[in-house]
Amino acid sequence: MNEKMFGDFTRREFLNVAKGTAVALAVGGLANTSKAAMEHVLPPLPYPANALEPVISANTISFHYGKHHKAYVDNLNKLIARTELAEMPLEKIIVATSGKTDKVAIFNNAAQAWNHGFYWHCLKPNGGGEPTAVLKQMIEASFGTVEACRNELATAAASQFGSGWVWLVLAGGKLRAVKTGNADNPMTQGMKPLLTIDVWEHAYYLDYQNRRGDYIKGVIEKLINWSFAAENLGKS
Numbered sequence: 001m002n003e004k005m006f007g008d009f010t011r012r013e014f015l016n017v018a019k020g021t022a023v024a025l026a027v028g029g030l031a032n033t034s035k036a037a038m039e040h041v042l043p044p045l046p047y048p049a050n051a052l053e054p055v056i057s058a059n060t061i062s063f064h065y066g067k068h069h070k071a072y073v074d075n076l077n078k079l080i081a082r083t084e085l086a087e088m089p090l091e092k093i094i095v096a097t098s099g100k101t102d103k104v105a106i107f108n109n110a111a112q113a114w115n116h117g118f119y120w121h122c123l124k125p126n127g128g129g130e131p132t133a134v135l136k137q138m139i140e141a142s143f144g145t146v147e148a149c150r151n152e153l154a155t156a157a158a159s160q161f162g163s164g165w166v167w168l169v170l171a172g173g174k175l176r177a178v179k180t181g182n183a184d185n186p187m188t189q190g191m192k193p194l195l196t197i198d199v200w201e202h203a204y205y206l207d208y209q210n211r212r213g214d215y216i217k218g219v220i221e222k223l224i225n226w227s228f229a230a231e232n233l234g235k236s
């Protein structure tokens with residue numbers, strides 16, 4: 001996973017816990033520090049809102065990050081307050097609630113919070129181009145060529161019916177391009193996400209209307225952050 005992002009996330013959560021602990025100590029005990037102390041926070045965008053223009057506009061980013069992503073984080077905090085899940089890091093909540101019919105709302109908001117935090121790092125200004133050496137070798141071993149990998153990601157995006165995500169994952173020692181519906185994340189199927197592209201309409205509709213293929217093409221050619229994928233691969 002992205003150590004920078006989730007490292008930051010953990011530090012922020014720690015600060016919240018620490019803050020709760022300090023308050024509890026001030027009132028004379030630690031007994032009630034736990035349940036409401038750990039709150040998930042909206043992680044900062046790794047670049048300014050206009051940094052991905054012209055492929056993704058600042059307007060899209062402002063709604064996507066400031067409204068959609070924020071709502072998933074806020075909803076998650078409300079849904080898990082004073083439950084045993086309030087103590088868990090995001091990834092554990094996702095795995096613990098996946099497939100549980102009585103936890104669908106929690107899973108959806110937790111997974112969407114994670115997916116979006118991951119997605120922002122999968123893009124960067126002046127991205128695209130060629131992957132770095134080790135990742136490139138693995139892509140060639142798994143797909144034949146980098147171009148074939150790009151094509152499989154684009155095909156997965158085009159064929160995802162309705163909302164969802166396209167992923168480059170590590171599964172069984174090989175790289176694969178997979179798609180998931182709605183909030184689903186391949187980590188619940190034992191696969192390790194290396195990259196993702198959001199294919200919900202809110203990711204592209206303001207800029208491209210119904211032309212999802214144009215958005216995907218722009219992302220893959222100009223924004224995709226292969227270095228981030230390589231970092232994630234390095235932690236496998």
Ligand code: FE
Nearest residue numbers: 068198200203
């Ligand atoms: Fe989204």
